[in-house]
Amino acid sequence: MTGLLAFVESPVQLLNVLEWAHAQSAAADPSGPGLPGVPGRPGSALPHHATAPPPCAPPGAGSLGPAGAPSVVPTRSAPAERTPTPGGAEVPAAALTIVVLSPNDPMSRGQLRRMAQLARDDGFSVRWQEARDGRGSLPRTLRDLAPLLRAAERVIVGDPFSRYVQLLLTLFAPKHLTVVDDGTATMEYAAQLARGERLVRWHRRGSGGPRELVLAPVSAAARRKLAPTRRRTVEIFTSLPVDPPPGTVVTANTFAWTRARFGPPRLTRGADLVGTSLVETGVVDPDRYARAVADLAGDHGATRYFAHRRESTEKLHRIAVETGLEIVRPDLPLELIARRGPIGRTVVSFPSTVVHTLPLALAGTGVKVAVCEIAPEWLRENASPRAQGFLAGVAGTAAFEVDRLTTSSSQRLEFG
Template identity: 70%
Template sequence: MTGLLAFVESPVQLLNVLEWAHTRAPGAEAPATGAPAPEGSGTAGPAAGTPAGGAPGPETPVTGAPASPLTVVVLSPTDPMSRGQLRRMAQLARDEGVTVHWQEARGGRGALVRTLRRLAGPLRSAERVIIGDPFSRYVQLLLTLFGPRHLTVVDDGTATMEFAAQLGRGERLVRWHRKGSLGPRELVLAPVTTLARRRLAPARGRTVEVFTSLPVEAPEGVEVTENSYAWTRARFGPPRLTGGADLVGTSLVETGVVDADHYTRVVGELARTHGATRYFAHRRESTGKLHRIAVETGLQVVRPELPLELIARRGPVGRTIVSFPSTVVHTLPLALAGTGVRVAVCEVAPEWLRATASPRAQGFLSGVTGTAAREVDRLTACATPAVDRLEFG
């Protein structure tokens, strides 16, 4: 493979770039070489050479064409949890022989110009560009300036489903939890989004691939490649199973979709019903919300240092994993295939939604639940504020 350039902005995007590269490598089903994390840790330790707490090291400039078959450019986010996970994922990628450049793309005044200047050469010479978030304004800007000949989109959550649907319908690209009206910022960026959408669609001289573990309706001319999490299964586990259950958190409160009071009550009910002891926090969950969950439910809140698919595969992990509608109801059954772990998804009732939620939110979340893997149990929550019962659906 030559001329492969990937842009990632989250740990999950980088994980799925590694999964994509694994499907292209000879002998993809390599023997497991990863050692499980220490029992009871629930997280992986800092990668070798990583500054404590995921603090950024010196920025690595990108000055020419990719020097290895696959080069990953990390367009670093600003929140500490994402940065820490990305640092550890970057070390895993280097262990696989991937060249990784850390770019402080949001590092204050002038960062955008510096980033574009450093990436101009590699973008022009790349045979294939791999991105994880087609909704990212940063990625959209890069695509408007340098249209790739071959483009691959890897998963960064359930938004992949919405991207494929919007691309197929010829609509502008809008995240599902955003309201439909255009604000001042969106109006200014509308020309960028429009051109980027064209660059994300197949055309003469350009191919588009979606590499996904999610059920997507492929637009005409788009190639869909299945992500079975073969690299994760080959490198880690199988995990030691504990006797109880683990809950998986979500950022639905932080994105303004779900009411915080309803969310906390449901988490407590799920913990009591399934005997859960740990709550794996989403990297975007606020400290205040997590403190409230710990105090009111008694759950041990764990902030994973790697994507949950890797944490679960390394173990230890509960025999049951309960999640709200999110990507993990599609990915965990693949990553944990053959381990005996049961995955369940709890539906989001309409009464939990905030007034600020997008009109499309309920339908989208229901679609995520309805399209979950066959191995996933569906839990129907009573649609009352008291949430006085939970039953298998």
């Protein structure tokens, strides 16, 4: 049986691996209604009420109350799916092994555990690998994963910029490689691959210091392993607008699995704001960001702020105090939270992947998505020189039905 192996380090990566598997099954049986292998099944929705989490679930989605303890929404199990091998033959879903290279961030770990359970509910084998738990974790991880890597015909990765993934691909180069979305990084990966450049995250400035110099040989080798050759195919599975680098195949991610599994959502009358970690990554000034959030909330009557999993508690507390917004820390990727509902009739986001993914996940629901562009004066002095152009590109290439928001010199935000 052909080996299918996926490495994920974030909840969105795992979601998009499930979307890839669903798309493969749909391609193998395009006439089948509902979910592949489950004739006539309309897809289940998560219940809207909150309840106690299952034993494996971390603190999850919900409003941050006085004690800071959010509520959690349970998931329903779903029957197993089937996914085809690279050759097109349909095999049990267990043929795809998903390895979670667990991060240290508690919010990311929590969302990953919930996504891992959804994958297991669909019949996939999920292996939780503590890849960053101190000295010795790297050699132990390499030793544990070596047999899987040697047997894998196709490897699916969500973050080609990950040093862990780069090292694994350098040691074990697969015959077939699929890159799924991990945010807007896919756009930069495709562009750098096409230009033959080394792989560097768009928000990083300069060489990155001694650590980057030490890891430069790994990065250079990985760049070759992440490129197509006569012996290796490379597929980019994405919901983002990318130009296919020479020799690659770009497959559209339409979020069909998400739409089949969840919703349609109940809509609220107000608007919801989607947060970003641009402050935490050192790109945007925190004071400018806080003022922009307050203006957006006032202009659109927003009542809730969906926090990015990497946003700091201090920043979120400031936003809650200064704006009165209800802070929501989702326990699943926002595409699933929005599809489950309830969700505002208007969703406003700063430049991020969700301005591309939410219109797909919420297709046919009547929800309007808007993107607020980042003004140049919002950027920190030490932000990467590429930051403004990249963020403008993310906003400018959003789906046609996404409204653009611009800023004036008075910092008021209006429809452009």
